[in-house]
Amino acid sequence: MVTDRRILVVAHTGRPESLSAAVDVVRLLRSAGVLPVVDAESRDDLVEATGEGELLVLGQTAEVGELELVIVLGGDGTILRAAELARGGSAPLLGINLGHVGFLAESERDDLASAVGRALERDYLVEERMTLAVRVKLGAEVIYETWALNEATVEKASRERMLEVVIEVDGRPLSSFGCDGVVMSTPTGSTAYAFSAGGPIVWPSLDALLLVPLSAHALFARPLVVGPNSSLAVEVLDRTQGVGVLWCDGRRAVDLPRGARVVARRSPTPVRLARLHPGPFTDRLVNKFALPVHGWRGPIDEEGRGA
Template identity: 80%
Template structure:
């Protein structure tokens, strides 16, 4: 019988998250599994569990080889807020394991369950009783004089921001390699539908249902008449140039986790990545209900009836980890062999 590997990701610097991590590890151990944990939390969890048996995930960031490869992970149970889920997505990038989020934060938009449902969530994870929803991600590159000098990915957004508070950035934006406009601004957000309820939402962008394949561009405090949020097709490319007019420099942030300093003259290109993030869903339902719940929207007085179709949309049922091969597809974002034909290099 093939051994099952379930990764537990917890923000062990917070007592509530550490306590939840201990609970999940014990529940998995009681079911006959040895929990898998990340390198940055193994010491805390071992100490908190009294030296329980744990396995350690290979760390692609450092190249350190440990007990369990990313491609062998069946499921990731994430304990925390959206930031912890974004961290978990980094850990298993390139694998096929879905993320099951248990919200211990505030809004927890990406999470599936709340703290009170922890035992039930683990039981259903062990029974493989969940659906898997794929979320689009961004492939992000930084170019200088046409040469790619840095590349990464993002689940929520890639944001070009001013590096110094006192100086506005001069930016030029383009879609599909064609110039659109230029303006002074604090920055520009390029987001996925998942990220439409994150930074892009705070900047006045539209809420985009995750079942829709699209890319968003949302200016940040732009000093311009035409600086409206844009929604383009999933096969388009978005680019932002940091113009060398005032000498101001920028910084690129991806999901608020990975940063790169942008010199004047740099171009940031974002397009759809070939590698999605998979989210495990225990309670599939209309995205409208999730919006109402997470943002506590007032719906009293609505006169809709029971005839409303509540069939979940946007969820894709995928083979469980046990039905797939052990290896995960490598992230194709780093192979840009078709770049010249994609129109974003101009």
């Protein structure tokens, strides 16, 4: 029996493992009477691979607001793409990790059938992750607006030139320096680019914004953590010899002319993640980074409190 339930399946169909997993998910959904939805980029590959007729296509025969859930097959990059596709709706994202670290994913490839089964039973919790609202201004004019789940990064566009910037918190200048760039991040992004740049890991349950300079030529160019109601800004100074570029989640880019000011604030629209295995973020860090915890002897009582 076919229902009106619609679940979006997002996969990197150019990779054999991802395509195979997507075919499995489509067949599991169809066998349960659920209508699979795919994005236009993946449609042809999946129609050919399943050999079972047409699929609903997001933005053509299905809309974001009709989706119940988004099943994402891949690493964090694929989840970022899925978040972009599902923006504007309320469907949570359920990630099945086919990549490497996969911080945002919830299950591994071996658990695919079980994860889909629980999705069909709606047996999951929903966790909201804050996002950034990003605006580029030139003088008083807003020339570009976008958003980010992980980070907004102001970077130099040419390898041989340094970027001259002023960083700002809550509308007040803090410091100016030459650098390779500046990362403005959410807690979710603290384990992504900001982490690689030497920023702190921030637990995703904490509402905060991070600013991490990249290779700054300055005495005071430390990572900053500010409250969720603060604003961060990076201004590209007129004396900059090179060209700047803004990247959001490594997916959306725009050139920054001299004098451009990039402002990042908390967005009112979070990304919703479906969780099958809620647990301490500490465990996720240990598992994903293979951290050495041998010799640990604690907890202690049934409520997890130390002695």
